[in-house]
Amino acid sequence: MGDVKFMKGNEALSEAMIRAGCDAYFGYPITPQSEVLEYLAREATKRTGMVVLQAESEVSAINMIYGAAGCGKRVMTTSSSPGISLMQEGLSYIASAELPCLVANINRGGPGLGTIQPAQGDYFQSVKGGGHGDYHLVVLAPCSVQEMVDYVKLGFELADKYRTPVMILADGAIGQMMEKVELFPQMERVVTDYPWATTGRPAGKDRRYITSLHIQPEKMEEINHTLQAKYKVMQETEVRYQALHLDDAEYLMTGFGLAARICIKAMELGRAKGYKIGMIRPQTLFPFPTKIYAEVAPRIKGILDVEMNAGQMIEDVRLSVEGKTRVEFFGRMGGMIPSPDEILENFEKYFIKGS
Amino acid sequence: MLQEAIFSGFGGQGVLTMGMLLGYAGVIEDKEVTWMPSYGPEMRGGTANCIAIVSDSLISSPIISTFDSAVTLNQPSIEKFEYKVKVGGNIFYDSSNTINPPTREDINIYACPVSEEAIKLRNSKVLNMIMLGAFIEVTKVVKMETLLKALEQVLPERYHKLIPLNKQAIEIGMGLVRK
Known part of the structure; x- marks a missing residue:
């Protein structure tokens, strides 16, 4: 240690x-x-x-x-x-x-x-x-x-x-x-x-040369x-992600970085109210963990994507699930941080009350 | 054990230090800790605060909107955080410096005259340590000895002569809330 x-x-x-x-x-x-x-x-x-x-x-x-x-x-x-x-x-x-x-x-x-x-x-x-x-x-x-x-x-x-x-x-x-x-x-x-x-x-060897300029298109295509x-x-x-409660999940929350940390708390609050929420947190954003979303999508009722922006990673989540489940978004912008309660409220709005 | 606390007051009152010391002490006691300061416009004048979470298990969100305890060293902090304390939680406030004290009946209110006590100690800067003493006496998050060990780690050696004064301050604080 x-x-x-x-x-x-x-x-x-x-x-x-x-x-x-x-x-x-x-x-x-x-x-x-x-x-x-x-x-x-x-x-x-x-x-x-x-x-x-x-x-x-x-x-x-x-x-x-x-x-x-x-x-x-x-x-x-x-x-x-x-x-x-x-x-x-x-x-x-x-x-x-x-x-x-x-x-x-x-x-x-x-x-x-x-x-x-x-x-x-x-x-x-x-x-x-x-x-x-x-x-x-x-x-x-x-x-x-x-x-x-x-x-x-x-x-x-x-x-x-x-x-x-x-x-x-x-x-x-x-x-x-x-x-x-x-x-x-x-x-x-x-x-x-x-x-x-x-x-x-090196003595007797070719000169080493680093560049990003290759005028010949054939060479540039090769690169x-x-x-x-x-x-x-x-x-x-190299795909890395963290998954929680996927075994019994009926819904997913997803996000990366700090937003994901806050989502985990929101997920815990939701589970305490009886909602079967799981979580996927991509640790590598490129390469994106497409397969796990695709695998889970057919058996869940929906995903709430939470980000501290207007909705960016959600595009990759939607591409991954290929329309097999509903993907909704909640986010804050401009330096504001979503609270766990806010996230849970939005989850309920989309999937519990409105469903 | 999980304690989600907010420390709030004017810049310079040592609110960030209170939360940070609690964090260092938590690590010494092998607990999980998260300390999240306000570093934005607040830090550049006005009311500052930090969230400190100490737990026996992994901490999910470092950002929370309701608290087990609010430690408020000025009037604006009481106004901002009294209603963010969970039912059955605690609010600590400086009763020697407050016009409108907290009024909720579903939380524990600890009136601690920390400014007065600090002046009695002839060092107004230790008011945060007095309040921290009251906080650990009520919440039992860490032991006093661990806080002192944390001080040894944080303070450069030339300031170690101030540790006895801090110890005294913590003890006074503990006494303020001991029934």
Whole structure:
């Protein structure tokens, strides 16, 4: 068992980054994730020699990530919604160049400069592309401080395994709240001699070259095929989700991250009133756990999807159930957080009173 | 055991610290804990609050709308949270600093003159610790010794000389609600 501590989500994320043997962090402060850079500046360099650098902007930070990842280094950046928007061009380039890196978005209310309160309005941006071209990020959705830690380790592993950018999509509340957390032991910073890394021309061998520019369409299509093949493997092997009470469920609640945590409470309140509610919480938003929804849909009366946005993941839920059950939505926006009571009221409105 | 509490008061009264200390103490006693601060506009002036949940089993939602206990250090907090206490729950308030005290008859109301007691201790800053003493005496969420251990963890060593004063404050608070 590792160390058990009482930590803030953002600090736990930073501590996990250090312990995962991260080589470099490039970032630019923004509420509600400024603790990350503060924590790393205080702790990281003196403990592991990790490079921690405040870039002059998010555009600069993501391109530093691109460069350092290209050198075969384990790298990460974090930001919040408006800052993540600025990073989209870079993420598209990194996905195309097939480089591993980890990015965390501590989602706040939008659109625009919005508010510093927690929200989940960046689901589409994270899961459906964000930048240009046909690419995906692996998207991990933590719902607790513990998962902030676990997904840093998992995120680096997936990034390395698939040579792909990985996104941790959390929100301001998970970043700011404190919970009991078990930390994994300090890992060595490994120097890996990747065959693709630009670490200097090896004697007698070809020059290594990283780019996302391929003027010949034949070559660019080939690259697209490589990427799509990779995403297919992810969809077959990397799906992760949490399921509760599926055995006796007549209804489902579903959501990700903080909204899912609140749904679990609403589900408990509902079960105490005799409603047979189950729960599916996707932990990977890409690849999305389509199969489990499809499997459950024919035998339930309906799904209430709850998100802190206007309804984004619900599109994937609907695609998954293929019309075999009713899917209704309840959400709050702009930094407002739904309460368990509100969720249960909406569940009753759709499925108990109105049915 | 499950205790869902809200701590609320003016910024600077130490409401976030009360909840946080409870969290640290909960972890020491190997309980599950969640602490959710207000970090938004409130933190930038005005009334601040935090939700602290301590439980023997896994905690579902860190965000809740009704509470087992409300610890209110100012008038706006009483007005905001009195009616969010569950039936049979507790409200603690600073009776030396309140014009309109809570009035509900279906909850336990603890009038704690914490400002006065803090002044008697010649340190107005420990009013939150007095209130925390009253809170743990009633709810029995964590032991006093654990709170003191938590203080040792949280305070930098140069402030450890203040631990006896905090201990005294907690004990006074416990005495205020002991019948």
